Amino acid sequence: MGLLSLAIWVPIIWGAALIAFGRPGQENLVRWLALIGSLVALVVTFPLYTAFHGGTAEMQFVENIAWIDRFNINYHLGIDGLSFWFVPLTAFVTVVVVIASWEVIKIRVNQYYGSFLVLSGLMIGVFCSMDGMLFYVFFEATLIPMYLIIGIWGGPRRIYAAFKFFLYTLLGSLLMLVALIYLYNASGSFDIRDWYALPLSMSEQTWLFFAFFAAFAVKIPMWPVHTWLPDVHVEAPTGGSADLAAIMLKLGAYGFLRFSLPIAPDAAHEYAWLMIALSLVAVIYVGLVALVQQDMKKLVAYSSVAHMGFVSLGIFLFVEMGLAGGVVQMVAHGFVSAAMFLCIGVLYDRMHSREIADYGGVVTVMPKFAAFALLFCMANAGLPGTAGFVGEWMVILAAVKYNFWIGMAAATALIFGAGYTLWMFKRVYLGPITNKHVRELTDINGREFLMLTLLAIPVIYMGVYPKPFTDVMHASIFELLRHVAISKLN
Secondary structure, three states: OOHHHHHHHHHHHHHHHHHHHOOOOOHHHHHHHHHHHHHHHHHHHHHHHHHOOOOOOOOEEEEEEEEEHHHOEEEEEEEOOOOOOHHHHHHHHHHHHHHHOOOOOOOOHHHHHHHHHHHHHHHHHHHHEOEHHHHHHHHHHOHHHHHHHHHHHOOOOHHHHHHHHHHHHHHHHHHHHHHHHHHHHHHOOOEHHHHHOOOOOHHHHHHHHHHHHHHHHHHOOOOOOOOHHHHHHHHOOHHHHHHHHHHHHHHHHHHHHHHHHHHOHHHHHHOHHHHHHHHHHHHHHHHHHHHOOOEHHHHHHHHHHHHHHHHHHHHOOOOHHHHHHHHHHHHHHHHHHHHHHHHHHHHHHHHOOOEHHHOOOHHHHOHHHHHHHHHHHHHHHOOOOOHHHHHHHHHHHHHHHHOHHHHHHHHHHHHHHHHHHHHHHHHHHOOOOOOHHHHOOOOOOHHHHHHHHHHHHHHHHHHHOOHHHHHOOHHHHHHHHHHHHOOOOO
């Protein structure tokens, strides 16, 4: 079994075993087994880093086994610079989520942790798939554990949120399935690289582009199909929110890089103006919507939409700096958004409220926690020296180079980002204590300190020294831009 198969199947098999064999009364054992499973799944990804060659755009760690011969469907895995960082990131976030949920989840503990481990393996499968049908299977399969996580352990309106999440993403994905079948009929293969070389007319490319757009725009989510995300985040348990924001949203942006751009390059260039316009709306309008939120989770959910707007903007500028900035922003947002949701989770576990108005003066009773929260808020606002700055700065530089006014519009997002993030911090953590329940709060324990430290280290490291993150992807980005610059019109 290859390294990528191990990275995919170790958490899936471990998670399935937890679901199958966990019994009532064994909650503590299940927690420890889940932690060991997530750590093993993370360790399995380490050899990928040591053996990866950053100077080539070729697929590495390739595994190609016949799966369904009749339709030429293969179990075909491989990673390049575009997908490399998402494999260890997914495994890492899963470890943090397991630690975060340690004391919070009291019912069906084995099913909860099992769902997360299965979800982790499926998402890694999406990033590694080089076969169109395999990609689709993994892409759709991620819905099931997340649907269960929201629907079983979520808030009062969890059923509504779970259905909305499932239906939105499923409807988008069905159009993608039609596109995949069309490409199979045209090429006789489900191999993604065969599709890259397939000549297509402009009308074919347009239809394919918008079919992929339907699936991936909902997943990111882009404005105006973003409305499911705030509802889901508000109702999902803290671990579910962290995983959804950190990894699941990235599946959409990754889909654009792997499918939309290289398969339909002419259509991608033709409709780049639309993608840029939608990204700017996400960045500016959704930033303004975040300003008026009263619920902390909703505010961070809208902030996620705005930050992912930077990613889609960077991708469709078709310049190296923008594309690299988009990928860096995806990785950085993985750390920062997970941290933001886990901070809200720490407060919610103690107060059982997410309303900003119920807090104030938290710093006086929880100074250690407030220091972490300040760091993550600064990263969310895009402060230099934190992970949140690097990707956004690269995208803004690329946007200014592309068109000054687009760059200006993108840069205003940093102001709104700082506005809603700092205003939330001020109202929750600073000022006098007005609620007597806040006075009763206790500072973070060892487990919470560990969880926040695990996220604080990469947030600072990536902000101060982003080179290891950017070096890996240069060759793949250059190759993608070279490919997209060549017309495929037959």
